[in-house]
Amino acid sequence: xxxRYALQGILVFCRTEHNAIIYSISTIAVFIASLMKGVTKIExxxxxxxxxxxxxxxxxxxxxxxxxxxxxxxxxxxxxxxxPVRNMEDWGMIVxxxxxxxxxxxxxxxxxxxxx
Numbered sequence: 001x002x003x004r005y006a007l008q009g010i011l012v013f014c015r016t017e018h019n020a021i022i023y024s025i026s027t028i029a030v031f032i033a034s035l036m037k038g039v040t041k042i043e044x045x046x047x048x049x050x051x052x053x054x055x056x057x058x059x060x061x062x063x064x065x066x067x068x069x070x071x072x073x074x075x076x077x078x079x080x081x082x083x084p085v086r087n088m089e090d091w092g093m094i095v096x097x098x099x100x101x102x103x104x105x106x107x108x109x110x111x112x113x114x115x116x
Contacts, residue, residue, distance in 0.1 A: 030044070042102070042105065043098075043102065046098045046101045046102050046105070047094075047098050049101065050094050050097040050098045050101060051094060053097060054090065054093065054094050054097075055073070055076075055077070058090065058093070059073075059076050061073055061076075
């Protein structure tokens with residue numbers, strides 16, 4: 001029963017929000033790639049996604065906190081960015097997740113090229 005609801009949620013999400021989310025992530029990734037020289041769009045996208053995972057998983061913010069609690073959310077993000085030495089474990093997790101995401105991406109990309 002749970003699987004059916006989860007599958008329906010995924011299908012509705014993919015049909016309605018997929019393009020908007022892809023566009024917003026790619027826009028942020030292009031911005032980050034333009035700020036940091038030598039970073040590709042794929043690497044910037046992985047970084048944006050992983051920071052989003054960190055905010056949701058470890059800082060325990062949800063999507064509605066952008067509207068209901070924006071100052072606490074912004075404060076925590078600024079604290080993470082301004083004090084990298086104090087947040088060494090957090091940045092280590094972010095970097096490890098980003099590396100894992102890039103490795104998975106490269107593996108899928110290579111498999112898709114070889115199967116054609």
